[in-house]
Amino acid sequence: MATWHQSHNRTGLAALYRSEPGVWKVISDKPDEFASAIAFNNPEDATALAAKNGGLIVTPLAKPEDTPACKFTVLEQHDWHGRRGYVGINESQRLYVIPADGGFSCLGFDVAERKRQAVLKWLAKGALTVTVGTALAYEAYLEAMEAGRRYSERSGLKCLANLTPALTGLEGRRVALVDKSGQEIERFYVSRSGGWMPVHIALKRRNSSGGCAVYMPDGATVRTI
Numbered sequence: 001m002a003t004w005h006q007s008h009n010r011t012g013l014a015a016l017y018r019s020e021p022g023v024w025k026v027i028s029d030k031p032d033e034f035a036s037a038i039a040f041n042n043p044e045d046a047t048a049l050a051a052k053n054g055g056l057i058v059t060p061l062a063k064p065e066d067t068p069a070c071k072f073t074v075l076e077q078h079d080w081h082g083r084r085g086y087v088g089i090n091e092s093q094r095l096y097v098i099p100a101d102g103g104f105s106c107l108g109f110d111v112a113e114r115k116r117q118a119v120l121k122w123l124a125k126g127a128l129t130v131t132v133g134t135a136l137a138y139e140a141y142l143e144a145m146e147a148g149r150r151y152s153e154r155s156g157l158k159c160l161a162n163l164t165p166a167l168t169g170l171e172g173r174r175v176a177l178v179d180k181s182g183q184e185i186e187r188f189y190v191s192r193s194g195g196w197m198p199v200h201i202a203l204k205r206r207n208s209s210g211g212c213a214v215y216m217p218d219g220a221t222v223r224t225i
Contacts, residue, residue, distance in 0.1 A: 115197075148196060
């Protein structure tokens with residue numbers, strides 16, 4: 001995780017992940033990319049950003065269900081190939097809340113199901129019908145991701161279903177993202193993440209060491225610059 005220099009600065013990384021009173025942090029810490037944190041004074045904004053970029057949330061409290069404003073349901077236990085764990089269900093924001101070291105990360109119900117269906121289609125496997133927003137659906141998502149990872153490891157192939165179609169073929173180019181009203185949202189260089197299921201990454205500069213996953217609102221279009 002983080003860059004080589006950051007990974008050798010344990011004190012600095014520990015400070016990045018440290019909980020602070022009244023502060024919800026969203027940590028972006030991907031392999032060989034610059035680790036960073038964005039702080040919020042409320043859980044709703046932190047949860048929204050984490051759902052968008054897959055970041056890790058560090059809360060000021062020990063457990064997510066202790067944060068009344070989040071309105072989490074009781075954590076449901078799941079058993080996946082002998083691993084015992086818990087997944088929180090945030091019904092109001094349609095998010096799975098996954099405990100992790102020092103906090104928790106979030107995954108949208110619909111995002112998880114879309115990725116599960118896409119991976120199973122890539123693997124030419126039938127998809128078990130599940131009710132989204134349940135521990136069973138989250139377990140089915142985990143199993144699909146693990147099957148995809150193993151297949152990619154054996155075959156050397158990548159699942160491209162998570163790429164943004166409008167950006168495919170524009171890697172390395174600078175583009176502008178325009179909303180449906182014609183207003184420019186942001187400009188960035190298009191790149192791809194690593195891993196067996198890559199996503200498109202928005203880079204501020206061509207030589208940036210890392211960036212965030214591209215988020216395209218409904219109706220948005222891409223214009224090359």
